[in-house]
Amino acid sequence: MFSTQTYIERRNTLKRTVGSGLILIMGNEEAPMNYHDNTYRYRQDSNFLYYFGISLANLSAVIDVDSGEEIIFGDEFSMDDIIWVGPQPTLADQSRKVGVYRTEPYAKLASKLATASKVHFTPPYRYENKFKLSEWLNIPVSQLKEKASASLIKAIVAQRSYKSTEEIVQMEEAVNICREMHIAAMRETKAGRKEYEIAAIIHGKALELGGELAYPIIFSINGQTLHNHYHGNTMTEGRLALNDSGAENSMFYAGDITRTIPVSKKFTEQQKEIYNIVLQMELSAIEALKPGIQYKEIHLLANKILLEGLSDLGLVKGNVDEMLAEGVQGLFMPHGLGHAIGLDVHDMEDLGENYVGYAEGQQRSTQLGLKSLRLAKELEEGYVLTVEPGLYFIPELIDKWQSEKKFTNFVNYDKLAQYKDFGGVRIEDNCLITADGHQILGKPIPKTIDEVEALKN
Amino acid sequence: MFSTQTYIERRNTLKRTVGSGLILIMGNEEAPMNYHDNTYRYRQDSNFLYYFGISLANLSAVIDVDSGEEIIFGDEFSMDDIIWVGPQPTLADQSRKVGVYRTEPYAKLASKLATASKVHFTPPYRYENKFKLSEWLNIPVSQLKEKASASLIKAIVAQRSYKSTEEIVQMEEAVNICREMHIAAMRETKAGRKEYEIAAIIHGKALELGGELAYPIIFSINGQTLHNHYHGNTMTEGRLALNDSGAENSMFYAGDITRTIPVSKKFTEQQKEIYNIVLQMELSAIEALKPGIQYKEIHLLANKILLEGLSDLGLVKGNVDEMLAEGVQGLFMPHGLGHAIGLDVHDMEDLGENYVGYAEGQQRSTQLGLKSLRLAKELEEGYVLTVEPGLYFIPELIDKWQSEKKFTNFVNYDKLAQYKDFGGVRIEDNCLITADGHQILGKPIPKTIDEVEALKN
The missing domain is CATH 3.90.230.10 (Creatinase/methionine aminopeptidase superfamily)
Structure with missing residues (x-):
């Protein structure tokens, strides 16, 4: 992982470029191969990696450009998770490493989006994210690509194109x-x-x-x-x-x-x-x-x-x-x-x-x-x-x-x-x-x- | 691949057990990793492999138990496909090898399902199949699991449990x-x-x-x-x-x-x-x-x-x-x-x-x-x-x-x-x-x- 400061600066630049509204960066879920629990190797979304750095399934993040607030949505591990996948640092701890000091249960993301006047999102390429986005924003799946935020897309391209x-x-x-x-x-x-x-x-x-x-x-x-x-x-x-x-x-x-x-x-x-x-x-x-x-x-x-x-x-x-x-x-x-x-x-x-x-x-x-x-x-x-x-x-x-x-x-x-x-x-x-x-x-x-x-x- | 006869017999057994209606067996699509065209290794659905044997993306098949008709839905390759993925046997040829003598463009599947009085399907585990099924059958994604066909599930279990x-x-x-x-x-x-x-x-x-x-x-x-x-x-x-x-x-x-x-x-x-x-x-x-x-x-x-x-x-x-x-x-x-x-x-x-x-x-x-x-x-x-x-x-x-x-x-x-x-x-x-x-x-x-x-x- 890069330094905490790197992620903070990347998000600050993004906020300045986008200007206003709520930016949603969706992480990836596990990808089922031949049944739900038999998955391909996990690969986090690259935009999520660039701005939030955490390679962990079932996270999404928002950046409120107007208030400056940044929140990572995801669920903490249970004892069952520990038995099956081992002890893990808490999501709150992992978020702090990338300079995000507020985490919320995943289920609270929908209501956060509902309160926003403008939600900027990128075109989803995985069906589970298409489906979630469609439900949250009440946009038919077939229209998600055209309704994606051109200003967010351009702002990301303007950052990620130049390698540090x-x-x-x-x-x-x-x-x-x-x-x-x-x-x-x-x-x-x-x-x-x-x-x-x-x-x-x-x-x-x-x-x-x-x-x-x-x-x-x-x-x-x-x-x-x-x-x-x-x-x-x-x-x-x-x-x-x-x-x-x-x-x-x-x-x-x-x-x-x-x-x-x-x-x-x-x-x-x-x-x-x-x-x-x-x-x-x-x-x-x-x-x-x-x-x-x-x-x-x-x-x-x-x-x-x-x-x-x-x-x-x-x-x-x-x-x-x-x-x-x-x-x-x-x-x-x-x-x-x-x-x-x-x-x-x-x-x-x-x-x-x-x-x-x-x-x-x-x-x-x-x-x-x-x-x-x-x-x-x-x-x-x-x-x-x-x-x-x-x-x-x-x-x-x-x-x-x-x-x-x-x-x-x-x-x-x-x-x-x-x-x-x-x-x-x-x-x-x-x-x-x-x-x-x-x-x-x-x-x-x-x-x-x-x-x-x-x-x- | 097993013999043509093997696949024909498997489907005949399935028809006898299910008794009536239209059986839908959905194949898997390619699974996107970090963008649409960068995919994980392809893995066909196991039910599709068992009854139809073809390991190729973007196929689905129906078995009309009442008429006995079997159709594989999928699209033939274009010249662009040949340049990018090489010459391929036609879908019709591949289907014949598993004893299916009718193929149709994928886009025709929806109307085939619409004419059926009863569609038997298994619970989809990939989101793209959930989404397609939901559209075709007008069932909310959240209800697909409960609406899956118990008789089809039991019939498949009754076959696949016994290894030949x-x-x-x-x-x-x-x-x-x-x-x-x-x-x-x-x-x-x-x-x-x-x-x-x-x-x-x-x-x-x-x-x-x-x-x-x-x-x-x-x-x-x-x-x-x-x-x-x-x-x-x-x-x-x-x-x-x-x-x-x-x-x-x-x-x-x-x-x-x-x-x-x-x-x-x-x-x-x-x-x-x-x-x-x-x-x-x-x-x-x-x-x-x-x-x-x-x-x-x-x-x-x-x-x-x-x-x-x-x-x-x-x-x-x-x-x-x-x-x-x-x-x-x-x-x-x-x-x-x-x-x-x-x-x-x-x-x-x-x-x-x-x-x-x-x-x-x-x-x-x-x-x-x-x-x-x-x-x-x-x-x-x-x-x-x-x-x-x-x-x-x-x-x-x-x-x-x-x-x-x-x-x-x-x-x-x-x-x-x-x-x-x-x-x-x-x-x-x-x-x-x-x-x-x-x-x-x-x-x-x-x-x-x-x-x-x-x-x-």
């Missing part, structure tokens, strides 16, 4: 856990092994280092499937394994790292050609990071390198800028270059992607690839973001575009047919925007062909 | 994964290591063998806390580590195993005395398992051995049967001896514990320990259940009883004070009730003091 020095310490710790996960995966990836065996090692490493998974592991020889959570394949010589896996550390800050590993001891020549295009995209994109540049520009810069590389290989032909404008690259990288990261791997995605990643009035593209770009706006000092270019050969998408005769003037579909069993490559690091540029978080993680191959021996 | 030969094959596989988890934990438990390092090995082993955790790991030097999911302690010489961890296999059948391990290479004499009481409780309870005996009787048998053992050590005094009747044992084992296990670690707990574990009219005790007994009724061939006696020294509970002068005629509180830092011991196996007795599932897992110590060297 003490947050960066946590984020570097998270990335360093990721580093161990990825190095272990590189060492253990071998023909004949199942993907889930390596996923097990990756997950185990996160836990062993006191962390948890920040998001479900992607470890697949079918890297062309962007969010592939299937781990049932046996790895075979000559394939690439794409490993997109990250930990959150004990303070719940996320790392999000991708590396692509040859199943064999060495990359093939074809793999090296594609891999080095992606590596060049990543290095150039990172090099360009600094305050004042739009991240959309960096996305396009990386995609230009992609098209140039494919042009050199004869997979596309024609004017690169023209292809870029028309969106040919969507066939090869149908996702965005990156996103904000912090307490959430897609930071603050619960608040709405456009609030986090787009400036007011900045339009989101509908082009394949760009439409999935979560962060497009001008970068500022203190932002932390991922840079994660990829290059994929997605047979179903190639077939679709070819059958639609899409971009036949640019795409060499005949030659492309030779790559249909290639899979995909993605390389990803997490970067802080500094006053005069950028910094890659954490200790370096093997990334060049030589570095990756060296771990395979 | 093909289910037992799966359950033995699950226990054999547990075995590797526990052996690894015994080998790696050492002074100086963090609990979470061992929890990581346990979890990793489940994943490496193609399974998943069936429930959150309990691995703790504070075994006296029954459901202790905190793994932050450093293990120290002379403590006991209690490991209650189990896998579900790739067919989602659960194993639930507990062993207690000395952190040092050997048990101390005091630990041996307590450990051997629990071992005797477990072995005697298993020995007594057979069709026709009430599980409550076996719970009491184990507790009698507990009291006899503590009497020999001078921790309690007086007539054992009298103590048993009055509930003195609740101080030392404040939980039940075991529960049904199958697709759920507490099998069918979503349907209601009493439906699963108690005969009609059989009263549940309010005594500490017995009140937590999930399975009390007469055993029958085909049941699978856990046998998990424990013996704990819970300082807060001892202090409470002593201050209340509870059972001062039976409990030697002065001597008990010497055990307040002991922790707890639990030993657990999974057993099938056979025609003439019982069978412990899976390969034997080290259990005696000698067997456990042998792995520590």
Whole structure:
């Protein structure tokens, strides 16, 4: 936990920005898996963690901006709880550590909200919170998202987007856990092994280092499937394994790292050609990071390198800028270059992607690839973001575009047919925007062909 | 997946038992962790798995008992889905494999339900399903549990309680994964290591063998806390580590195993005395398992051995049967001896514990320990259940009883004070009730003091 003062200051800033009304920050309940009492691992809501720091189920908090009053609502433990889950510090004690000196039973929250003239809330993403909010505020569940407080959302984004020095310490710790996960995966990836065996090692490493998974592991020889959570394949010589896996550390800050590993001891020549295009995209994109540049520009810069590389290989032909404008690259990288990261791997995605990643009035593209770009706006000092270019050969998408005769003037579909069993490559690091540029978080993680191959021996 | 015929027969049996009306079996959605799209690992509902076999989010199914019609409601994949999650067999193809030949878009389910004169449903445990059901059937969320169909619940319990030969094959596989988890934990438990390092090995082993955790790991030097999911302690010489961890296999059948391990290479004499009481409780309870005996009787048998053992050590005094009747044992084992296990670690707990574990009219005790007994009724061939006696020294509970002068005629509180830092011991196996007795599932897992110590060297 950070210092008491940190939490007090965060809430004071929030009060000043929001200006008036009652701010409600709902914590998360336990999440049932296959019956009420068999739950997934507990994960507190990130806004609650940011302003109130306590990782405990069944809490919610209010901040009365007008009176300055702050209350955490929750129930104290009973003797039955102590038998089943052990002795716990009281809620009152835990609240004091984050500078909140008033606690109330959870059941009293509804009447507190009823007395407020204006309740600011964020869009709930868990159904139990949707349901509670709907009952308390008498708003149909289907309208909760639109009735959420834009001023609260903007105020939170205006705080959480800028990572403090003490947050960066946590984020570097998270990335360093990721580093161990990825190095272990590189060492253990071998023909004949199942993907889930390596996923097990990756997950185990996160836990062993006191962390948890920040998001479900992607470890697949079918890297062309962007969010592939299937781990049932046996790895075979000559394939690439794409490993997109990250930990959150004990303070719940996320790392999000991708590396692509040859199943064999060495990359093939074809793999090296594609891999080095992606590596060049990543290095150039990172090099360009600094305050004042739009991240959309960096996305396009990386995609230009992609098209140039494919042009050199004869997979596309024609004017690169023209292809870029028309969106040919969507066939090869149908996702965005990156996103904000912090307490959430897609930071603050619960608040709405456009609030986090787009400036007011900045339009989101509908082009394949760009439409999935979560962060497009001008970068500022203190932002932390991922840079994660990829290059994929997605047979179903190639077939679709070819059958639609899409971009036949640019795409060499005949030659492309030779790559249909290639899979995909993605390389990803997490970067802080500094006053005069950028910094890659954490200790370096093997990334060049030589570095990756060296771990395979 | 089991054979098509298996699923067809299960549904036919269900139809015959329920008799009339429309049976609704809701599948599970993805469960959001810290925002909508960052989800926990997917776990399908166990009733859906039992009758429809498909482990895929956003499905629900109906069985029209009167017409015999069976429909799975869900949406086919789009090209966007293929890009993000990969090519998938169509829902229609997957449904055919479980003998269902009609699928409909999910949006059509509401109107199907609206035309039914009677909809049988089970009590929903996930909020999104509560919410959907409430909307569809116009029943307030708070009344869904009482409005659930008792005839459907009883019909499901009447099927799922009896494990078929093909289910037992799966359950033995699950226990054999547990075995590797526990052996690894015994080998790696050492002074100086963090609990979470061992929890990581346990979890990793489940994943490496193609399974998943069936429930959150309990691995703790504070075994006296029954459901202790905190793994932050450093293990120290002379403590006991209690490991209650189990896998579900790739067919989602659960194993639930507990062993207690000395952190040092050997048990101390005091630990041996307590450990051997629990071992005797477990072995005697298993020995007594057979069709026709009430599980409550076996719970009491184990507790009698507990009291006899503590009497020999001078921790309690007086007539054992009298103590048993009055509930003195609740101080030392404040939980039940075991529960049904199958697709759920507490099998069918979503349907209601009493439906699963108690005969009609059989009263549940309010005594500490017995009140937590999930399975009390007469055993029958085909049941699978856990046998998990424990013996704990819970300082807060001892202090409470002593201050209340509870059972001062039976409990030697002065001597008990010497055990307040002991922790707890639990030993657990999974057993099938056979025609003439019982069978412990899976390969034997080290259990005696000698067997456990042998792995520590």
